[in-house]
Amino acid sequence: MADISYNFAGIKTPNPFWLASAPPTDKEYNVVRAFEAGWGGVVWKTLGEDPPVVNVSSRYGAINYNGQRMVGFNNIELITDRPLDINLEEITRVKKDWPDRAIIVSLMVPCEEDPWKRILDRVSETGADGIELNFGCPHGMSERGMGAAVGQVPEYVQMVTEWCKQHSDFPVIVKLTPNITDIRQSARAAVQGGADAVSLINTINSIVNIDLDVMAPMPTVDGKGAHGGYCGPAVKPIALNMTAEIARDPECQKIPMSGIGGISDWRDAAEFMALGCGTVQVCTAAMHHGFKIVDDMKTGLSNWMDSKGYETIDDFRGMASPNVTDWNKLNINFDTKALIDQDKCIQCGLCHVACEDTSHQAVIASRPNGERHYEVLDEECVGCNLCALVCPVDDCISMEPVDNGKPYMNWNQDPRNPYGSAAE
Amino acid sequence: MFFSNGKNQRKSWIINIELGTYIMGDIADIAAGRLSADELSKNFDDMYPPLDSRQAHIEASRCYFCYDAPCMEACPTGIDIPNFIRKIQTQNYRGSAIDILAENVMGGSCSRVCPTEILCEEACVRTAQEDKPVTIGKLQRFATDWLMNTKEQPFERAELTGQTVAVIGAGPAGLSAAHRLSLLGYDVEIFEARAKAGGLNEYGIAAYKVPRNFAQEEVDFIVSLGGITIHYDQVLGRNISLADLNVKFDAVFFGGGLGAVRSLGLDGEELDGMFNAVDYIANLRQSEDKTDIEVGRKVVVIGGGNTAIDAAVQAKRLGAEDVTLAYRRGADAMSATHHEQEYAQINGVKIKHFAKPASIQSKDGKVTGIELETTEIDTDGRLNGTGEKFTIEANMIFKAIGQVFVTDTVSENALSLEIQDGRIVVDDEKATSIPGIYAGGDCILGGEDLTVTAVQDGKLAAHAIDEYLANLQG
Numbered sequence: 001m002a003d004i005s006y007n008f009a010g011i012k013t014p015n016p017f018w019l020a021s022a023p024p025t026d027k028e029y030n031v032v033r034a035f036e037a038g039w040g041g042v043v044w045k046t047l048g049e050d051p052p053v054v055n056v057s058s059r060y061g062a063i064n065y066n067g068q069r070m071v072g073f074n075n076i077e078l079i080t081d082r083p084l085d086i087n088l089e090e091i092t093r094v095k096k097d098w099p100d101r102a103i104i105v106s107l108m109v110p111c112e113e114d115p116w117k118r119i120l121d122r123v124s125e126t127g128a129d130g131i132e133l134n135f136g137c138p139h140g141m142s143e144r145g146m147g148a149a150v151g152q153v154p155e156y157v158q159m160v161t162e163w164c165k166q167h168s169d170f171p172v173i174v175k176l177t178p179n180i181t182d183i184r185q186s187a188r189a190a191v192q193g194g195a196d197a198v199s200l201i202n203t204i205n206s207i208v209n210i211d212l213d214v215m216a217p218m219p220t221v222d223g224k225g226a227h228g229g230y231c232g233p234a235v236k237p238i239a240l241n242m243t244a245e246i247a248r249d250p251e252c253q254k255i256p257m258s259g260i261g262g263i264s265d266w267r268d269a270a271e272f273m274a275l276g277c278g279t280v281q282v283c284t285a286a287m288h289h290g291f292k293i294v295d296d297m298k299t300g301l302s303n304w305m306d307s308k309g310y311e312t313i314d315d316f317r318g319m320a321s322p323n324v325t326d327w328n329k330l331n332i333n334f335d336t337k338a339l340i341d342q343d344k345c346i347q348c349g350l351c352h353v354a355c356e357d358t359s360h361q362a363v364i365a366s367r368p369n370g371e372r373h374y375e376v377l378d379e380e381c382v383g384c385n386l387c388a389l390v391c392p393v394d395d396c397i398s399m400e401p402v403d404n405g406k407p408y409m410n411w412n413q414d415p416r417n418p419y420g421s422a423a424e
Numbered sequence: 425m426f427f428s429n430g431k432n433q434r435k436s437w438i439i440n441i442e443l444g445t446y447i448m449g450d451i452a453d454i455a456a457g458r459l460s461a462d463e464l465s466k467n468f469d470d471m472y473p474p475l476d477s478r479q480a481h482i483e484a485s486r487c488y489f490c491y492d493a494p495c496m497e498a499c500p501t502g503i504d505i506p507n508f509i510r511k512i513q514t515q516n517y518r519g520s521a522i523d524i525l526a527e528n529v530m531g532g533s534c535s536r537v538c539p540t541e542i543l544c545e546e547a548c549v550r551t552a553q554e555d556k557p558v559t560i561g562k563l564q565r566f567a568t569d570w571l572m573n574t575k576e577q578p579f580e581r582a583e584l585t586g587q588t589v590a591v592i593g594a595g596p597a598g599l600s601a602a603h604r605l606s607l608l609g610y611d612v613e614i615f616e617a618r619a620k621a622g623g624l625n626e627y628g629i630a631a632y633k634v635p636r637n638f639a640q641e642e643v644d645f646i647v648s649l650g651g652i653t654i655h656y657d658q659v660l661g662r663n664i665s666l667a668d669l670n671v672k673f674d675a676v677f678f679g680g681g682l683g684a685v686r687s688l689g690l691d692g693e694e695l696d697g698m699f700n701a702v703d704y705i706a707n708l709r710q711s712e713d714k715t716d717i718e719v720g721r722k723v724v725v726i727g728g729g730n731t732a733i734d735a736a737v738q739a740k741r742l743g744a745e746d747v748t749l750a751y752r753r754g755a756d757a758m759s760a761t762h763h764e765q766e767y768a769q770i771n772g773v774k775i776k777h778f779a780k781p782a783s784i785q786s787k788d789g790k791v792t793g794i795e796l797e798t799t800e801i802d803t804d805g806r807l808n809g810t811g812e813k814f815t816i817e818a819n820m821i822f823k824a825i826g827q828v829f830v831t832d833t834v835s836e837n838a839l840s841l842e843i844q845d846g847r848i849v850v851d852d853e854k855a856t857s858i859p860g861i862y863a864g865g866d867c868i869l870g871g872e873d874l875t876v877t878a879v880q881d882g883k884l885a886a887h888a889i890d891e892y893l894a895n896l897q898g
Binding site for chain 2: 066067346347348349350352353365372392393
């Protein structure tokens with residue numbers, strides 16, 4: 001059976017599934033329930049300086065899609081609103097009671113050296129395994145010069161990281177905000193500051209919906225709303241891309257990554273790992289279904305690894321990264337065509353109308369003997385995948401590579417490119 | 425034909441069928457109130473509860489929004505099904521209901537009584553994919569109920585033409601024709617033989633399919649468009665004649681349905697305990713709480729159509745101990761759908777296939793049972809008796825072997841429509857052999873005995889009448 005334990009930047013964890021710093025990790029009661037359910041670790045909800053922050057009432061909003069709840073989720077909650085002493089006392093006790101689990105403490109204090117030194121000293125006494133710097137929180141705290149306000153300035157990221165390395169022995173994980181144009185800039189700053197790892201992504205600036213009766217964003221607080229942090233399954237593609245960007249950036253020096261962003265099951269986790277993550281962090285899926293989902297995550301990952309012959313996470317970690325490239329390195333001679341399996345076709349016509357209305361008019365509709373028949377016109381098919389994507393039947397439309405005998409040629413080499421090497 | 429309204433006859437009721445008048449309270453082993461009022465009210469409530477909004481959204485989200493959707497083609501009225509379902513998904517309920525009602529103004533009753541399992545839902549691509557269609561009928565009910573509950577009439581009449589069309593029969597065909605004619609700017613006068621409008625929706629379909637006065641609410645909805653007047657108790661051939669209407673009105677639509685039931689052709693059809701299912705159901709439908717409806721302890725229904733199923737199931741739900749439905753051919757030949765047959769069986773009705781009536785058994789003028797002969801189909805496909813006979817005890821025997829059209833009223837001396845195989849001949853636009861007279865519903869040649877096709881007939885006829893009158897003026 002596969003070994004899914006992991007050593008993440010010096011933090012040992014029995015499995016790679018951690019709960020992200022968020023409401024599920026706000027206090028001992030929740031964290032103990034999570035450990036009982038089998039989570040490998042938690043990132044304790046962000047601690048700040050006393051007096052603790054005050055939260056508003058009405059805090060979460062969600063995107064539902066086609067009957068599915070919480071495809072996207074956002075919150076306007078701040079960091080922990082409990083006194084520092086209570087949190088530290090609970091962290092100490094939980095770590096003592098659950099020594100095999102990873103406990104990482106998320107931190108956010110004003111961007112000055114003293115407050116960071118003070119809180120690091122306190123956290124050092126808890127026995128926690130590491131710290132995560134919250135440079136991502138996009139609402140509330142950023143207005144006070146913390147969270148994303150730090151994460152958006154690479155110099156600050158580097159500076160605070162350096163303080164943390166200097167004033168503690170903890171492995172330091174820098175949590176990155178996606179509310180920037182190039183995630184590599186902040187990741188490089190973390191590397192420069194001596195970070196042991198990065199975690200990404202934090203939540204994305206968002207308004208999930210407008211209440212058309214109240215005419216205000218949701219969640220609505222007494223008739224008004226503020227932008228919140230977006231997360232859940234809908235953000236996974238953004239997180240994967242940012243993870244891939246860091247993974248293939250030489251300046252980021254293959255820094256250990258903890259993947260965050262819409263991870264709901266073992267397959268999502270495996271995808272982040274395939275791009276280089278050693279652990280993953282989960283929040284929305286747990287807030288939707290409770291802690292029990294970790295059971296599927298652990299057994300699903302383990303069963304899949306067995307089926308592929310991977311004995312440890314490092315056996316497949318990062319395997320997909322080299323296959324992430326720039327568009328101008330793609331083989332422009334590669335050709336693929338849609339093929340409809342007529343035995344599986346249920347005659348819904350979605351392939352036809354999608355191609356006819358919005359793409360290349362390459363799926364022909366006809367009614368031989370009155371029966372609906374949909375057929376791909378190879379001459380017109382550009383291999384865009386749209387028909388296969390809209391088809392509701394598994395494996396009914398496949399994309400078949402065409403052996404056209406042409407060698408690899410990218411856009412730079414293509415004679416049709418007026419700025420390419422062939423044109424010179 | 426006279427039908428009691430059931431309201432003033434609590435203890436016993438009188439029905440008048442073509443073979444005579446019977447007072448049911450006299451018949452032994454036949455009684456009303458076999459079940460408590462509570463049980464009866466439960467038994468005759470909605471056979472399927474309506475979807476709530478959450479259920480409707482989940483079900484609507486199963487629709488693939490097909491291109492050239494097979495369900496749409498399978499709907500006789502051509503409702504844009506994917507479109508109305510998408511509007512349920514987005515909570516555009518008003519838009520959804522209008523999509524339905526614009527093509528089928530009786531979309532509410534059709535959502536309850538249509539055999540969707542052989543129409544839209546059979547054609548649904550999810551049937552091909554996973555044998556579990558989107559429940560189009562239930563979604564249609566959700567949307568139409570929503571709109572009808574608002575009491576809004578969403579349609580507006582076109583500029584009035586000043587012309588008036590007579591409609592005979594306030595059943596689905598007649599009501600559909602009337603609504604569409606009114607929309608097109610005609611005034612409409614409907615002549616209905618009975619005391620209420622709705623036709624089979626009011627008198628002929630099992631109570632649990634259209635409970636709680638829905639049929640009348642739908643009539644009210646249709647009439648609320650304006651321009652439609654219904655004259656009740658107007659019996660063609662008695663108070664009115666086709667020839668007169670043809671003279672008085674600019675055009676006539678005939679949607680009179682079928683008037684008589686077939687007889688078994690056996691001795692003893694006049695015995696106490698013999699009933700025709702159509703009249704029995706009509707009477708049951710007019711009873712508010714069913715406590716006054718008498719039913720035998722042992723009941724046999726002869727027939728294989730929806731009326732036979734409706735009679736058998738309702739007899740069981742009234743508290744009959746044993747109900748057997750006997751049909752001379754096999755399950756596949758029954759005009760009741762497979763779904764209807766299953767419904768009868770889960771209601772405890774025994775279905776006896778390949779058995780035809782041989783003789784009615786009686787004692788002292790009362791039915792005691794029916795002798796049946798088993799049948800088989802020979803190599804030429806003909807149905808023959810095998811000579812083997814058996815008897816089923818019965819206090820009540822229902823005849824439900826089909827209805828026939830009484831042609832007299834439309835083939836009188838003054839004016840006679842072309843008749844073939846006992847039905848009115850019409851062209852594709854529902855025009856009869858007499859210019860200006862149109863017909864639709866069960867009474868026309870090729871009529872399918874479905875509410876939804878009757879609605880479509882009425883709609884097509886209304887447009888044909890509009891064209892006919894416009895051409896006359898042009």
